[in-house]
Amino acid sequence: MPTKKRTVRPAPAAKKCGTCKGSGEIFIPVRVGGRKQRTTDDQQTGLCLACLGSGEATD
Structure with a gap:
């Protein structure tokens, strides 16, 4: 019995914080x-x- 190949989807990119524009500082x-x-x-x-x-960014 042939096995199915699972395709792994990449995780969605996280939104950048609006205050620091993604730098954290x-x-x-x-x-x-x-x-x-x-x-x-x-x-x-x-x-x-x-x-x-x-x-x-936190929702």
Whole structure:
């Protein structure tokens, strides 16, 4: 009896997170100073809280 070949379908591609655009990181401006908290031109990276760093959108 011949056996059937099973074709394996690839998993559908996950949607990218809209907040971080799929990178998992966001850029946060650096603030300095006491009460005035002025923003500098420097940036630091932070973990995307919308996807928790995975880069995939949650539905």
